Amino acid sequence: MTMPAKIPLLTVRHLSIDFTLDAQQTHRAVEGLSFSLGVNRTLALVGESGSGKSVTALAIMGLLESSTCRISPDSSICYRGQELLKCSATQRQWLRGEEMTMIFQEPMNALNPVFTIEFQLMEVIKKHARLKRLANTPQSSSPSFDSNDSLHQKALALLSEVGLDQPERRLRAYPHQLSGGQQQRVMIAMAIASEPRLLIADEPTTALDVSVQKQILQLLAQLRERRQMSMLFISHDLNVVRELADEVMVMRQGRRVEHASVEALFSAPQAPYTQALLSCRPSVDHRPWRLPVVEDFLEGRTPSKPCTDRPLQSQRQGEPLLVVSHLSKSYDVSDGWFRRHSFQALKPTSFELARGKTLGVVGESGSGKTTLALTLMRLLAASSGSITLEGQQLMGLNARAAQRFRPRMQMVFQNPFASLNPRHTTGQILMEPLQLQNGPMNAAARARVAIELLDKVGLASTAFFKYPHEFSGGQRQRIAIARCLSLRPDILICDEAVSALDLSVQAQLLNLLQDLQDEWGMSYIFISHDLAVVKYMSDEVMVMHEGAVVEKAATDQLFAHPVHPYTHQLLDAMPQGNRQAIRHGAEQSLLGDR
Amino acid sequence: MLSYVLRRILQFIPTVIGIMLLVFFLFNWVGGDPAYLLAGKISNPEQIENIRRQLGVDQPYYVQWGIFVRQVFTGDMGVSWATGEKVSYLVWSRLGPSLTILVPMLVLSTGIALGLGLLVAYFRGLATDRWIMVACTVGQSISILVYIIVLQYVFSYELAWFPVQGWAQEGGLLLIPFCILPVMVGVVVSLAPDTRLYRAFFMDEIQRDYVRTARAKGLTEWRVMGVHVMRNVFIPVLTHVMIQLPGLLAGSFLIERFFSIPGIGREVLLAVERSDFPVIKAVTLYVAVATILVNLLTDILYRWIDPRVQLK
């Protein structure tokens, strides 16, 4: 009975989708895509941003806005022998939420903020009950079958099934009263309420913390098994998919790159792009001098085997450049009448940083990583503690004196779309620090320096006249780095500097940062939620949790022998692909027992 | 909840002081000596001298301020220079007619505009949407004066369906014929801007992710729009209506003037024409305090309409 049937549940043929940009221009988001999904199987669509994976999912659901999207006429989406693209809007609407359901990336936004969980869940349950009653003959359905009480019980059962404790209380809650993980569980409960045959999950864990991510993935795998559904799982991360999918389809720029079973894809990837995706993510078990990037593979340059690992600079060399002791930041929060309590965003933190070394900082959202960075930069006033740069105490300096030390520490921000002034050209952005800090330097000299910096970060000098919106995320981050470099800082703080970028671009930027460190001898404070990236970049790692440093150790030691339970938890929650690597490349696959 | 209200009322104190300062500044400092203003309007020099003494015009400003503060806190804002009526009584007696016009006008215009907004948002991008929006833009660009002049001319003079102007002192059902046209004018005038605004609210909400979820759940488009989106649109609409409220009380003076409705707006207008400062002062203060109270009411209503709001 559980044998996968041979007839596919869903068949997509020659799917092409165009977006209308304006009156004349269109953008082809999906190009001639074909695939099929069998009953009781999981297919993962994997690709970087703009690969057309979400658009494909929305097209299957029939959720694309007809005013901006056009599905080309020779496309076909066939669901259980029924051609969806020829169905009326009412038929599509009947299928949605009943036969096929979907969960989304940001559970906070996906739930209606002004209705209770009960209201939103009941909508699906009631619709399902009504349709079921219509399908049965009127006599056979007893009135008690869908009494309010039984529907209520069903809602409770669903919430328990998706692993929410205290379901009675959760039903009465509003979305904002739940955590991100709980919200996503509610979304899943709504998606399975009608016992659908197809569940589409669009990046369901991307917006969640690592540890929650793992639980949600496990829940989805269990539910698919138990409820005999098929699942279309969309992700940008191959490693996430590995634990979950039967087949993987890799997409790039709206086209299929490779479609294979999970075992085949991970053991012997055929397409160069897939190979690149698999290897350009830093792995935890070795540190090559340079990460391979997508271009290497696409241009057929077989990446030279990482012959030697980059040595860890764990041995102390001379005086520490930066000494931070008991640095803390707290906010006053007023609650009620005149009561105030203080919230400690950063608990007293001490560390040292030597010249030319990298300190990694890991933690989940809300762990105080960014507060630490902003306080170090003195963009936030610290509540207590001291920052000493080469023996000079920075706290308590007057404004003018403090201004002299600004150039010594610079910061690359997380969001490349927000950190560059959209109304200034690259040239203006790069020349401004020179104008502000380097005293009399004429415009021509400043421009010359700016061009050199662009060259240094791998951008053409034509970028000089362009505005930030004309660049991709990776290029913007390069400009942000160049802006920092123009002041020749001793310390560069990278706050999630590569987190918003696609994998392939991430590798290029990490390479750039490594090269710059080798050449300029800067020290880095490298902040990220991504353990693998931190491991690749850092000589020493600090783990932060709820505003406090819970563990600090040399990188290899921390990953090999974590001491603090929270560090254990973090390492365990890493996606399968990496965890295997930690176990020194054990070949055995957990997928074998499916 | 109670502590919230108490704390909010405490927070009113600086605003009330601000309003008193503004009114005092305007009428005692900028306005100057009422003798000049009243010279042509009140023939009796003794009466003018009396008014000057009451205000303490020849005293230093802090004494005048003291007189003003006492007036505000005893609620005795003096008597009208023009009619000699007690100002507080005057304002109170004009409130009824104003509200009689205002309440039906507000209910009707909000209901109709909300329905129209929903309709055009449902047909967004289609011809229905575009034409209604064009009509709204043009309708909005015509002065309220023209609406009143033309509607009054057509319905009262030409068609003679309604009385031209006037008011039934007895109140009750007799008022209805006098009310219909003013209310209609008010609704017509506010329909165009309100529809445009509410459509924008709907369009804002339509782009949210929860709308996509509602569609993914297989709900009909009418249910998505009429329940999920509508409930969220209520929040900005409530703000808009409540913000309008105090302004309308004094702002419907044009309608009240044209139709001779003895309301607050018309009283303000008469007072401005007669330089009857006590009346203007009192109305300004009362309406300002009403505004503050309405703001508080709005915040409390929010609690019921938006579960994310917590009153601390």
Place this chain on the structure above:
Amino acid sequence: MRQSERVAVFAVLAPQGLWSLAWSRLCRDTLGLIALGVVVMYLAVVLAAAAGWIAKDWSHEAGVNYAPPNGWIFSASPSEDRLPVARESIQVTPVAGVVDPLAPVIETLRESRLALAQEPQRLATLPLGADKWGRDVALKTLKGTQTSFIVGLLAAFLSVLLGSLLGAYAGYFGGIVDDVLNWIYSTFTAIPYLLLVLAIAAVLNQKGISTVILILGLTGWTGVFRLMRAEYMKHRNREYVLAAESIGASHARRMFYHILPNVSHVLLVQLSLNVVSFMKSEVILSFLGFGVGVDTVSWGSMLNEAQTELLLGKWWQLASATLAMALLVTAFSVFTDALRDALDPKLK
């Protein structure tokens, strides 16, 4: 490095790319461009009228009383029921022994009326008709446009300047600066706008264009203040501003060099919204007689006259003023929408 030399030359004249991008987006919006054309046309009329090239002698009584329009734009049959009362002279029999104190005045009036009556060039019809005294409605409309538009424009500039400056300081610095400015704001907004305008008009007790501009400008800044304060609060902690702070940019530099260009689209849209709303307010004020003086014509004063004229069936002054105003305000609103879309395409 020849490339860099060339770059260095151009670096000084960096192009305003985003503005030109917005302009090209606006150019693709046909309706918006037409609206802009109409607004520019009005502006030309206003400038010409202000310079005295056109509509200079609007108060000249060019036509007969209530001369109907001659059918170019409006047509109306010449009305037969010309009010005879105004023309009849009342015979006053002098009473012996009583000295009429007004006699000399009446004498001069009579003479001037005789002089007027002898003027041959009083036209029976005019393009848009004539008012009670036979003044050309077309010229009055042009002159009224000048008054209303200038009041709207200048008052809007004043209010946006005031509101944005205060809003920028309040939003950027926060703390005590914000508290004080916010207090002033909540004081002003507690009093309904038109009531405040009327109260100020009552207190000032003087008429004239500059008074109206001052009243509207000083009361209308609150909306701009609220928006600019919110924008500055939002942008103040944006990463690009933090980045500017970490390279050592001063407060003033961050406020006006970094943030201002990023919020200027809000200012532009507010400016044109205020122009429309102030023109409407001016019309109401002048209608009520608290606006421009009696020697100036504005759409509001025209509507005031038109109100009684309509009862006599003389609708052309009402129609002219209404049309002139509706066309400008519609064009301005459409242009504002197009401007908003062009400056901030995300909102569309």
